Amino acid sequence: MATTDPPSEGALATDARANVCIIGAGIAGLTTAYLLGPEGKTVTVLDDGPMVTPGEVDSAAEIAKGEGEIMRRGLSRVAVYRDQDGTVHSMSAVCVHLGCIVTWNPAEKISDCPCHGSRYDRFGSVISGPANSDLPPVDLT
Numbered sequence: 001m002a003t004t005d006p007p008s009e010g011a012l013a014t015d016a017r018a019n020v021c022i023i024g025a026g027i028a029g030l031t032t033a034y035l036l037g038p039e040g041k042t043v044t045v046l047d048d049g050p051m052v053t054p055g056e057v058d059s060a061a062e063i064a065k066g067e068g069e070i071m072r073r074g075l076s077r078v079a080v081y082r083d084q085d086g087t088v089h090s091m092s093a094v095c096v097h098l099g100c101i102v103t104w105n106p107a108e109k110i111s112d113c114p115c116h117g118s119r120y121d122r123f124g125s126v127i128s129g130p131a132n133s134d135l136p137p138v139d140l141t
Contacts, residue, residue: 018044027099056104060088060140068104068111068122077101078138079111081122091124091135102135111135 020036022029025047033043056069060080063069068081070093077093079102093102093111100115110127111120119127124135 016044018042020044021046023047060090063088066109067106068109070101070104073138073140076138078140079104079120079124079135080140083122088140089123090138090140092138093135095131096126096133096135097129097131 019041020033020043022033022043022045025045029045029047033045036043057063057071057080060071060082063080063082065082065084065086068079071078071080071090078090079093081089083089094100095102095113095115095118097113097116097118100113102111102113102118102120105112109122111122111124113119113131116130118129118131120131120135121127124137126132126134
């Protein structure tokens with residue numbers, strides 16, 4: 001049987017009460033929590049790591065011409081590409097297949113989904129699936 005070190009975060013400072021406790025903050029866990037809220041349920045989500053992580057850059061101004069990065073905008077992730085003319089193109093970083101966050105592939109200048117292998121060009125158009133539609137555009141203004 002595999003073992004692991006106990007979490008380093010320590011115990012909760014106070015007792016927590018909830019109607020539902022969801023183990024795992026993946027797309028299914030967070031979607032379930034989101035859907036239970038309007039039903040009047042109090043929900044606690046537990047995960048083994050941080051549920052909100054920073055983007056790779058804080059603003060599009062940090063992205064060099066011909067490069068792309070993942071940026072956080074509130075609770076959302078945005079895939080941002082700056083073309084050779086300096087124009088910024090931004091789209092959701094959430095893969096349309098099952099909701100994983102794409103990563104920028106600097107060698108090929110495309111976005112790859114680490115979960116099931118979908119690939120998108122630098123403008124968010126799907127190159128190969130299982131995703132069957134483009135990443136939706138996001139307005140950064």
